[in-house]
Amino acid sequence: MRIRYLGFALLTWFPGVLHAQSAAQPCSAPSLRGGFFAPKQETYSPETKLTYTCDNGRKPTVKGWWATSTCQNGKWSHEPQCIDEEACIPPEIPNAKYTENQNGWYENGHTIRITCDQGYEPKDRDVTARCITGTWSSVPVCERSIQACGEPPKIPHAVIIHQEYQEVFAVDSEVQYECEDGYTVEEADGNKSIFCIAGSWTEGPTCRTGPGTGHSGSTVGGTDGTQPGGGSSTTSGFNDRDSRPLPTTIDHCGAHPNVPNGIVVQVERKFLKYQCNAFYTQVGSDTVTCSSNGKWSQLPICKEAFCVLDLAVYKSSGFKLSGVEYVKEGETKQLQCIWVDWWRIFRCTNGRLTYTQCCHANDIYYGRCR
Template identity: 65%
Template sequence: MISFVTKMYIRYLGFGLLIWFPGALHAQHATPSCSAPRLDGGFFSPKQETYSDETALTYTCNDGRKPTVKGWWATSTCLNGTWSPEPQCIDEKACIAPDIPNAQYIEKSGWYNDGHKIRITCNEGYDPKDHDVTTTCINGKWSSVPVCEKNIHACGEPPQIPHAVIILQGYQEFFAADTTVQYECEDGYTVEGGDAKKYVYCIAGNWTEGPVCRTSTTSGSNERDGRPLYTKVEHCGAYPNVPNGDVVQQNDEFLKYQCNAFYTQVGSDTVKCYNNGSWSQLPICQTAFCSLHPADPVWKNLRLSGVEYIKEGEKKYISCIRQDFFSLVKCINGETVSTRCCDRYYHYYGRCL
């Protein structure tokens, strides 16, 4: 057993060590400092060999150079042993990475050399204004920076439905035209037909009618909640007309529609008959092509013998008036996007924009 005198000796020995070596305890919690940064082509203040954490310094660049941020001077802060952002002077003809709202592009660094070209992609629900998707660094400034504007056919947030949730990975403010959004009813609720999942569609800026989630105990009887039951299709009489679509399958329980070529289907392809003589919601056959008319001045440089059609998402090489020159025309969201007239060499190497 350790005696009382021995315990006191150990206690005072430990206290003495802390008095002799206070730095040992402090070192466990010290934050790394920063060494003076190396700044080629510029100078900074204050000038020191080391800087404590959270110290800020100001720097500027020599003639012919500039900081990697806006303005002729910049600041950098010591954070956990590293300067943030790193002080750097670049050629004054280089360009700082542009801030383009609602767009994305491959950002290789915070700045780009003179002559560098950037190609952007607008976020979902936005389109490039005037189909302009590139900008070039020219003598320190970006030429005609692209603008991403809200698509007139895009939709806002989907409708909120009681006892249902949207199956999405994250919140979105806008949705592109023809977007499909899936709902799922909470436990104990189902939608008509016994399926716990339902879809809505963005059509010309509006969402189609959403599902109704009912308690499972009453879902078997539509008449209790005021909704009619399904019956044989013959009860509803003549088949409903779906513009640009046709009935491709039929039986006593339902009709199945299919859209014609160059049209895309929005909504369920199956239609049923209610016992009150009305049909369930019909599908919509939406235009899914672009057309090029010879009389349109936009296509005056192309050889068009008649109206040229391009399916949604597809592209075609169209001959130009100039011999052996072509334009690549794409159909995107019902609108045409085309390159200028170029020869095969420029198209092959992606230099025809």
């Protein structure tokens, strides 16, 4: 009798046991409009797969003209749906996020806007895609930022803490090291952290043994503090490294430096990013950092990248326009001659202006203008 009551009590006190045993629920047959599926039955046991396809003018919400779905804990792995063939299924964009529709698809004409993950940036600044008759136009690409860093360097007798492994780190990221037992960070290093600045990691700490630990590497030379050939011992490279200025926050350097014909387009905690004005090309890195000695790193140069077209020089050529025009390096500009549908083409190459004779519009279209 006691055993029977005990069994009832266990069932009452541990309902989670029964729930775990019955967690794998069967699935009801899906409601599929505009298509059909197989096998056809009222209920499906867990892990059962069905296949479906759609009528003409419609398609599944996944790639292909047919699709499979699996019964998992009372629900289908994706709800079988047949949508208009001009609608779009979600695009696959690595290293990016965008707002996903709850119904799992997008109507024709819908536009999505993506955000790249940290450490990545949109190629050619393209961040939108539009659904046009069933396909996405100009799907954006998130490429690794030139300001991002790869995995942090491996330091002997140290491990990175409070950070999961990843291959790409966004600019201004910080990782912290912890030394192995029996090792400590040198006082000269001070900081246990390194920072990602303009695509490179700052110099990391050095883990060395403390006094009396018995590990090698704490000193260089004899045990009495002298070199084998005489003289006091020093740690190789310490003084050189200590004398080098380290990167720091930009507020340590004061006002932003001026780059002629350039502007600051991005301000971060540890760097500035410049961009040259139109008709100028950049020479050198576009990123400027601040050092602990209060000095900025080398500034970029914005070099002229255009040709000046003074129409007064070509007055005898019969142009309708007058004045001065500018042609960007590597580009062309068409200027109309005095005759209708006749044009002269100017090209800027290496700062030098070249031009064609006056050509008819048809000759220009077919590439016959020389």
